[in-house]
Amino acid sequence: MEDLLEILRDLHPEVDFETCDTLIDDKILDSFDIVSIIAEINDCFDVTITAEKITPQNFNSAEALYALIQELEDEE
Amino acid sequence: MLFTSYAFLGFMAILFLLYYLIPGRFQWELLLAASYLFYFIAGPSWLLYILATTVTTYYAARRIEKTGQQQKAYIKVHREQLSKEEKKAYKDKMKTRQWRWLLACLFLNLGILAVVKYTNFAISNVNGLLRAVGSARQFGFWDIALPMGISFYTFQALGYLIDVYRGTVEAEKNLFKLALFVSFFPQLIQGPISRFGDLAQSLYAEHVFDAEKFCYGLERILWGYFKKLVIADRILTGVNAIIRDTGTYRGAYVFVGMMFYALELYADFTGGIDITIGIAQALGIGVKENFRRPYFSKSVKEYWRRWHITMGTWFTDYIFYPISVCKPMLKLSKLARARLGENIGKRIPIYLSSFAVWLATGIWHGASWNFVVWGLGNWVVLMASQELEPLYARLHGRFDVQGRGWYKLFQVLRTILVMSCLRTFDCYRDVPLTFRMFGTLFTEHNWHILWDGSLMGIGLSAVDYGVLLAGLVLLVAVSLLQRSGSVRDRIAAKPYPVRFLLWYGLFLAVLLAGAYGIGYDASQFIYNQF
Numbered sequence: 001m002e003d004l005l006e007i008l009r010d011l012h013p014e015v016d017f018e019t020c021d022t023l024i025d026d027k028i029l030d031s032f033d034i035v036s037i038i039a040e041i042n043d044c045f046d047v048t049i050t051a052e053k054i055t056p057q058n059f060n061s062a063e064a065l066y067a068l069i070q071e072l073e074d075e076e
Numbered sequence: 077m078l079f080t081s082y083a084f085l086g087f088m089a090i091l092f093l094l095y096y097l098i099p100g101r102f103q104w105e106l107l108l109a110a111s112y113l114f115y116f117i118a119g120p121s122w123l124l125y126i127l128a129t130t131v132t133t134y135y136a137a138r139r140i141e142k143t144g145q146q147q148k149a150y151i152k153v154h155r156e157q158l159s160k161e162e163k164k165a166y167k168d169k170m171k172t173r174q175w176r177w178l179l180a181c182l183f184l185n186l187g188i189l190a191v192v193k194y195t196n197f198a199i200s201n202v203n204g205l206l207r208a209v210g211s212a213r214q215f216g217f218w219d220i221a222l223p224m225g226i227s228f229y230t231f232q233a234l235g236y237l238i239d240v241y242r243g244t245v246e247a248e249k250n251l252f253k254l255a256l257f258v259s260f261f262p263q264l265i266q267g268p269i270s271r272f273g274d275l276a277q278s279l280y281a282e283h284v285f286d287a288e289k290f291c292y293g294l295e296r297i298l299w300g301y302f303k304k305l306v307i308a309d310r311i312l313t314g315v316n317a318i319i320r321d322t323g324t325y326r327g328a329y330v331f332v333g334m335m336f337y338a339l340e341l342y343a344d345f346t347g348g349i350d351i352t353i354g355i356a357q358a359l360g361i362g363v364k365e366n367f368r369r370p371y372f373s374k375s376v377k378e379y380w381r382r383w384h385i386t387m388g389t390w391f392t393d394y395i396f397y398p399i400s401v402c403k404p405m406l407k408l409s410k411l412a413r414a415r416l417g418e419n420i421g422k423r424i425p426i427y428l429s430s431f432a433v434w435l436a437t438g439i440w441h442g443a444s445w446n447f448v449v450w451g452l453g454n455w456v457v458l459m460a461s462q463e464l465e466p467l468y469a470r471l472h473g474r475f476d477v478q479g480r481g482w483y484k485l486f487q488v489l490r491t492i493l494v495m496s497c498l499r500t501f502d503c504y505r506d507v508p509l510t511f512r513m514f515g516t517l518f519t520e521h522n523w524h525i526l527w528d529g530s531l532m533g534i535g536l537s538a539v540d541y542g543v544l545l546a547g548l549v550l551l552v553a554v555s556l557l558q559r560s561g562s563v564r565d566r567i568a569a570k571p572y573p574v575r576f577l578l579w580y581g582l583f584l585a586v587l588l589a590g591a592y593g594i595g596y597d598a599s600q601f602i603y604n605q606f
Contacts, residue, residue, distance in 0.1 A: 030377070031392050032426050032462065035400040039422060042406050051397040052242035 001066050007040040008062055021061035034059060041065075047072040078118050079265070079351050082302060087114070088355065093292075095359060100282025104256055107279070107359070111261040115224070122223035125192070129185050130255045133233040134248070136181035137240040138175045140245035163305065178241045182234060185208060189230050192220055197443035226263040227440055231390055233258045235516075236381040238394055245273045253280055262355040266348050268366040268386035275363065283360030290566050293358025298582050299554075300350030305590030307547040308344035311336050312591070313535040319503050322513060325534070326518025330513050332531065334496040337503050339548065345384075369555045374487035376457050376494055387440075391433045401430035431455055441502075446510065450501040541590045 008017045011033055015023075023029045031039070037059075038049045049070055058068045077084050085281065091110050095103055116123055147170035151163060158166070196217045203214045239245045249255040257276055263269075318325040318333035325333065349366045356363040370383035370511060380388055399405060405425045413421025431452075438451020477483040498512070506509040532538070557563050567575055 008311050022249075027381075031396060034141070035425050035429070036422055038401045039406055039409050039425060046404070048403060049401060051393070051401055052244070054393075064293065 003044050004041070004066050004069065005062055007037060007044065010040075011036060015075070017062040023062075024056040024060050029059060037065075041069060043071065045069050047059070077114060079348065080301070081438070092358060095283075096285040100284065103283060108252055108256040111256060111264065114261040115259060115264065118224045119221065122221075122226075124227060125188060125223045125226060126259055128188065128257075129233050130258045131251070131257070132181050132184055132319050133237050134251050136177045137237050137247040138249075138255075139177045140241050142566045143170055143174045143504065144243065148169065162528045168444075170290055172339065174241055178237060181237055185230050185234060189226055192222055192226065194439075195220065196386075209450070212600055221461065225266070226270055227364045228267050229258050229264060231269050231387075234392060235390055245276075248272070248276070254538075256280075256537065260356075263363060265317040266345065266352070268349065268352070269390050269458075270364060275361075278360070278362045281360075284497070286360065288568070290358050291362060292568075293356070294352030295564050295567070295579065296350050296357060298579070298586065300347045300354060301586045301590070302547070302582055303343040303347030303350065303551070305345040305586055307544065307551065308340050308347060308592035310540055310547075310589075311340045311343075311536075311544055313540070314531075315340050315503070317534040321425060322504070322509065325520040326513065326516040328517075328525050329522070330500070330517050330532075332526070333503060334500055337499060338371075338492060338496045341499070341502075343547075343551070347553045363587075369558060372488055372555065372559075375483060376454070376461055376491060378455070379491050379495060380458070391437060395398055395436055396429045396433045399432050400425040402403075405429070429544055430458065434458075444505060445507050446501040446505045449507050449510075450498055453498045454500065457498065547589075 006013070007019055012028065015028055015054075018022075020028065034054060037052075042048055049068065051070065053068060053072075056062055077087065081384050087110075091106070093107055099108060112123065114295065115126060146394065149165060151158070177251070196407075199215050199217055236245070236248075236254075240247045248257070253276075257277060258273060260270075260275075260279060298406070315333055315336045318329050318336070353363050364386055366384060366386050367384040368385065371380050373379035373382055409421050411421075411425045412424045415421075434455035435448065435453040436451075437454070438448045441447045473476045500514055501507065501510050504513055531541075535596050536544075554563055557566070567578055570578075
């Protein structure tokens, strides 16, 4: 989880990713941010987040995103 | 049958009456019949195109879903016998099968769109190339009419198909219900491009007459007619005069044309969408909003999140993300990071995918180079803003201007100006001519035309300017009010005589100040032939 938080904080240092659960709903992350995050996750966790997994539910909070990474790690 | 024709008003009146008189379970069937009648009147032969899209999408979606079900059932039965690798191999095999159905249907429908929309564009380019190399050979153009709304309904149908492939929605089992989703007539002409998951349930549900909703719908329709007939069609005369006489109207006139066109396009497109959403609302159906006061945007990026929203999200979900996060793109990004450095490497997926999106957006808007250049112009501006963000952040930190009223106004005006400059490609519809005319802004020093009465010579009288100014003030006032909640909710809270006066006033405004007159024919909506 700490690795993911680091990736997110690098992109938006001003956001409290540990508590925020409206990253998409409040437009804190835009499409460019999401692509950057996915590339970093691919590097760091060696999992591929495909386009169909890019949903507000999966990206609204660091926690939800981490759950997605774990799910993909289990699958792969 | 134009939205602005008497025939359409008659058509709507009969539909509303029948819709609430028949049993609720037949309402969606009535809407299907009305949609096909609407399309048949527009062009009988065009029915074949929409039927082909509906049937192929229906069949491919059903096959994709069936393959998925087959896979789940097989895994469930053989869970114990299969190793992890065998399960994965079987899943991959079935996914490939689904992918093939998806691809075949995409190719077929985008192929139809490409043939009817882009064949003559391709021929004109080939002819141009032949002339350039000195060949006398020229190919004749195809006599092919562009079916009404084909870009909209094709994208709507393909969005549904991709959602079924992704497992976001279930495939519709009833062909006729899917036919209604693809052809729902209020949005057939110019969108919005609805998602199956957002629209279907409300489209097929039974709706009892709700006076309040019906009234809200009619208010929205009336507001749409106001924008279209009072503002867009009136200012159109001035825009056309400036665009068509490029010898006379240069320099400051180009600026006036840009600003007038910004107003015309906004009033025309959002007016049409108001009519669409209003009709749907009066029928009890929820259609997604397509605009959120785009001219109040403080950046081009924000503007594109608020203008033609359903098209933007369509391109983001079905083109931008699949390209930017696909495995080859991630590999390319990794390679570029290793070779060219972190900064360049991580930008590559964004730059390339956005390029594809804006190229597609340009081509989607029309089969000519001006739209391609317009699309790529937007891409350049967006990428430049992205790169300038750190600089803006530094400036904002140093000069404490963020959040100040005058600075917000500056940002809003800057966005309107940038978007209007890009739209000159849409106005002149000829790339070299657009550049030449844009250049005259700096070479012809005739800014005095803004106050010396010359603007009376572009086909607009003092009365026209008065009506336009009043319309613009009302438009801005309503937009400002919308920021703090629904204007229609506020109207609904007023005593009945006040409400009646407001409706009657707006109705009279459309009737008296709409751009009619002897021999006048309300123009088509700009997005009609997309």
